[in-house]
Amino acid sequence: MKKKLLISVSLVVFIGIAFNIFIYFKNTINSEIVANLEGQIYYLKRVDGINTLFKSDANLKNEKLIYSHKGKGKDNYGSNNDNIIDYYYDIKSNTISFIAMNNGDWSLFSIKExxxxxxxxxxxxxxxxTDYINNQTKNITVAQKKGSIYITQNGEEKCINKFYGLYDNKFTGYRPLGLSPDGKFLIYHSAEHLTPYGVMIEGLLNGSFGHNYIMDLSTGKSTRFIDASNIQWIMNIK
Structure with a gap:
């Protein structure tokens, strides 16, 4: 009995170590993709459960907090909703407009960096x-079909990321988030599970599920990217 228990525990530990090694490898492989990105990105990222506005270089270096609405979003129910739900960075004026709660009303604010x-x-x-990244440029359109990502270029459609699993439109598969301004990179979200059950368990344990990735469309290679939403990518396109 003790021998069987020891084998079972050893197997669980081995699987846990192997899984962590796999995740580390998956998160760091092709990291040169991010290292070579150009421009700057603005984005919303959750801090203590609150959508907060940040910026960084596109290679994810030099992250800077732009604005947090924490403690300022008084609602009509005696509590706070401090989320920023939308924003726009105007390059010419260097001004950021955003929507956040103010005394029970969603309101427009502005701030300079x-x-x-x-x-x-x-x-x-x-x-x-707004000027968030989107799934279409002048020459490229990206779409999701049953969890897989397809790209249409010059009238020709091809699958660039195939999902193998039990597809659910809420819980599984890959979801394109948007293209870089020059159309060379695609940011997408992966639910990281083959079935909805794994997603629901992770969601219950962590409050969220999946991660964002970025793909170099010239090679089809991907790597982990920042887990953020509403990304605005500023790039000088030559």
């Missing part, structure tokens, strides 16, 4: 203008 206090503009529940 380096400032600590945002200026309230008016009530608003959506941005009139």
């Amino acid at each position: 380096g400032e600590d206090t945002a200026t309230l503009i008016n009530k608003a529940d959506f941005m009139a203008n």
